[in-house]
Amino acid sequence: MIKFRTEITKGEEIRYISHLDYASLMERAIRRAKLPAAYSEGFNPHMKIAFASALAVGVTSDAEYMDIELTKPVCQPEFFDKLSAALPNGVKLLKAREFDGKAKALMAVADLADYEIKTKLTGAFSAAIEAVKAFNSADEAVYTRTMLKKVKTIEAKQYMLAPIELKECEENLVLEMQIRITPSGSIKPGEVLSLLKEQFSLTVDVEGAKINRKGLYSGKKTLIDLV
Amino acid sequence: MVNLDPALLQAVVKPARYTGNEINAIHKDWETVDCKFALALPDVYEVGMSNLGLKILYQVLNNRKDTVAERVYAPWIDMEEKMREKNIPLYALESFNEIKAFDFLGFSLQYEMIYTNILNMLDLSHIPVWAAERTLEDPFIVGGGPCVYNTEPIAEFFDFFIVGEGEEVIGEVVDVFISWKNAGKPNGRKGFLQQLAQMDGIYVPSLYDVHYDEVAGVSVTPNCTQAKPKVFKRVLKDMDAATFVEEPVVPYIDIVHDRMMLELFRGCSRGCRFCQAGMSYRPVRERTPERLRELAKLMQQSTGYDEMSLTSLSSADYSCLGSLVEDLLADFKQEKISFSLPSLRIDSFSIDLAHKLQQVRKSGLTFAPEAGTQRLRDVINKGVTEEDLVNAVTAAYKQGWKTVKLYFMMGLPTETDEDIIGIARLAQKVVDLYREVNGKRGVKVTVSVACFVPKPYTPFQWFGQTELPEFERKQKLLKEHIRDRSIHFSYHDARISYLEGAIARGDRRLNQVIYQAWQDGAKFDGWSDQFKYDVWLSAFEKCEIKPEFYSQRHRKKEELLPWEHVTPGVSKEFLWQENERAQLESLTEDCRRGKCSACGVCPSLSVKVVDWGKKND
Numbered sequence: 001m002i003k004f005r006t007e008i009t010k011g012e013e014i015r016y017i018s019h020l021d022y023a024s025l026m027e028r029a030i031r032r033a034k035l036p037a038a039y040s041e042g043f044n045p046h047m048k049i050a051f052a053s054a055l056a057v058g059v060t061s062d063a064e065y066m067d068i069e070l071t072k073p074v075c076q077p078e079f080f081d082k083l084s085a086a087l088p089n090g091v092k093l094l095k096a097r098e099f100d101g102k103a104k105a106l107m108a109v110a111d112l113a114d115y116e117i118k119t120k121l122t123g124a125f126s127a128a129i130e131a132v133k134a135f136n137s138a139d140e141a142v143y144t145r146t147m148l149k150k151v152k153t154i155e156a157k158q159y160m161l162a163p164i165e166l167k168e169c170e171e172n173l174v175l176e177m178q179i180r181i182t183p184s185g186s187i188k189p190g191e192v193l194s195l196l197k198e199q200f201s202l203t204v205d206v207e208g209a210k211i212n213r214k215g216l217y218s219g220k221k222t223l224i225d226l227v
Numbered sequence: 228m229v230n231l232d233p234a235l236l237q238a239v240v241k242p243a244r245y246t247g248n249e250i251n252a253i254h255k256d257w258e259t260v261d262c263k264f265a266l267a268l269p270d271v272y273e274v275g276m277s278n279l280g281l282k283i284l285y286q287v288l289n290n291r292k293d294t295v296a297e298r299v300y301a302p303w304i305d306m307e308e309k310m311r312e313k314n315i316p317l318y319a320l321e322s323f324n325e326i327k328a329f330d331f332l333g334f335s336l337q338y339e340m341i342y343t344n345i346l347n348m349l350d351l352s353h354i355p356v357w358a359a360e361r362t363l364e365d366p367f368i369v370g371g372g373p374c375v376y377n378t379e380p381i382a383e384f385f386d387f388f389i390v391g392e393g394e395e396v397i398g399e400v401v402d403v404f405i406s407w408k409n410a411g412k413p414n415g416r417k418g419f420l421q422q423l424a425q426m427d428g429i430y431v432p433s434l435y436d437v438h439y440d441e442v443a444g445v446s447v448t449p450n451c452t453q454a455k456p457k458v459f460k461r462v463l464k465d466m467d468a469a470t471f472v473e474e475p476v477v478p479y480i481d482i483v484h485d486r487m488m489l490e491l492f493r494g495c496s497r498g499c500r501f502c503q504a505g506m507s508y509r510p511v512r513e514r515t516p517e518r519l520r521e522l523a524k525l526m527q528q529s530t531g532y533d534e535m536s537l538t539s540l541s542s543a544d545y546s547c548l549g550s551l552v553e554d555l556l557a558d559f560k561q562e563k564i565s566f567s568l569p570s571l572r573i574d575s576f577s578i579d580l581a582h583k584l585q586q587v588r589k590s591g592l593t594f595a596p597e598a599g600t601q602r603l604r605d606v607i608n609k610g611v612t613e614e615d616l617v618n619a620v621t622a623a624y625k626q627g628w629k630t631v632k633l634y635f636m637m638g639l640p641t642e643t644d645e646d647i648i649g650i651a652r653l654a655q656k657v658v659d660l661y662r663e664v665n666g667k668r669g670v671k672v673t674v675s676v677a678c679f680v681p682k683p684y685t686p687f688q689w690f691g692q693t694e695l696p697e698f699e700r701k702q703k704l705l706k707e708h709i710r711d712r713s714i715h716f717s718y719h720d721a722r723i724s725y726l727e728g729a730i731a732r733g734d735r736r737l738n739q740v741i742y743q744a745w746q747d748g749a750k751f752d753g754w755s756d757q758f759k760y761d762v763w764l765s766a767f768e769k770c771e772i773k774p775e776f777y778s779q780r781h782r783k784k785e786e787l788l789p790w791e792h793v794t795p796g797v798s799k800e801f802l803w804q805e806n807e808r809a810q811l812e813s814l815t816e817d818c819r820r821g822k823c824s825a826c827g828v829c830p831s832l833s834v835k836v837v838d839w840g841k842k843n844d
Contacts, residue, residue, distance in 0.1 A: 086531070089248050
């Protein structure tokens, strides 16, 4: 089985597309690149590609991962150049590595994500430091997620690998957080921000926050270094 | 340049409708061009992006070095609210420059019930909605598309219309514009419009006076020497030479027709008497299969799509369809491309083709018998018998299909209750056939019934539309006669068809009504969840105009119709003759391969039918 694992981005230009739309744009790019993609058998063949943990609409990423299966061998430079040339604005191919295909499914391996949130600071920076400090030292912080009438409470602290770090940058507040992804669930960075605002008095613009995934890891390794 | 705050985009549904940057979108430096053209469709992104006509014009205009074309669609209610709140003007998806900064804003006019959106988009662009109030600071507002054969109800909102196929004439318009601009814009807006009015296929409503007479009808006549008394549509003679959309913009989000569109041919001369497209896109002109295969390849390479639709008004009539399909399937075997035929003919040839094309997914099959009895099908010249339907459906069941959709209309001329009940009977027959073929139950038949709206330039353009309570009675009657639980019955909101009926055959007095309806909050009227019937009724009342005058009145042959000065080339005599033949339940042959029916299009436009099958006979 010939497989490539790729490290790709989801940039500003396509910030507002969904995970599903992201997958179809990659499929179309692979067809434009004329790579010998493998398809599933049966009446409704689909391209054999797989992605790691899904990104929310509105979130950009420097670290998306996609596996693709090919029917014929293609050398790495050719794969890299052909796919790069076919990608739209907003997706960059950072790395591509051929692997034997026995590695675990991408979706299952990621256990940690690194996020940077940039948002307008509406109060004093010192107050923001206090708010984040309170969150970092709290034993628990419960977020209530409402999705289509379903309400679910999530204890956020269990997913925070390290204390949230805070910087001030040209009237913006920059928060860095490392969030665990576990088989039983995780929390979204936007949800942590809401939590900080609602329960820890952080005065920020939540809706206008720009969230970027900086890294996605499995056992401290980036997903591409796993293969 | 418009800058959108992420907080705003996060707060609206489907923000990718408003952010552009798609594959194959063309971005040009505005400093390098002489003409900036915004192409609009007054509906949401997903609808607008699916329109083939605009894709063609986008390519034609951007192929010119001196011109840039960009796209703009109607923002959905939530986005409009935000834009108004933050005073963000309507902008184009490529440069994010505001629409007001363009030289032209062209609207594709697909159906009448979207006219209020035009006003709304002009208003969001800070452009005066009335043409008469515009200055040299404003773009020229131009319309085109299927509704162009009666633009009187919106004539006062537009500077000019392009009548017929736009890909040649739009370039001529740009040429005239650039030379007018370089000459220092002599005689202002009017100077430019008077030059345009001399060209074939251009209608400038402000250069015509309207005279209303209770008995004689409505006459629209030139008020200056430049304007032509009769504006004929533009038409391409050679489809192989026509610009083709080799590199269509590929959206990131799912749109209505999210696939490649391979246009096999233009026109349809089957001659269905209710059908405006059939009359106004004549004559039939096919592309050669060789050219189509070439174009399909280019398009697939530039988009990466895995689905291609073979589009036309009646694709199954393409003369070389059988061999073309074989060739395309072979050409794209590697890429796993699936093909679809949007319009199936009611015969087993079509079923075999559909089977070949849809080896993958057995989605539903759709047929349009249009009427429930043979008598009424003859009235409308549908040329389909019950036997045809039985054969087609039997073939489909044998191939494994289990879902059939049947399209009908109600309110057709000469229709009786028997014809309505005939719809139920025919649907039942289609259900029963399944058991006969497969020996078991399990079929799903959807019966979809539209309310007939008589349109200009059809043989039924004189016909008084069925009244609202009568439509509702007929819908109830049909419902009562559909008893089988495998039949799903769906029908249109008759109130929308009632208003569409008034606007479709309206005159210039309706500009006030549309303006009033928009002022009172009407928009997205074609969307049933947004349709505000009361607003429309009160708008008519406020303007002291009765919609029935336009929709329900039977017109006389002698009456001057408000749309006679702009024509697709079919003669009034032909249409009247077809109207009379309808009353006699007498059929008229398709001139594509049969006898010429003397509709007048070919001689008046110097064009010919191009059918490669006919040539080979």
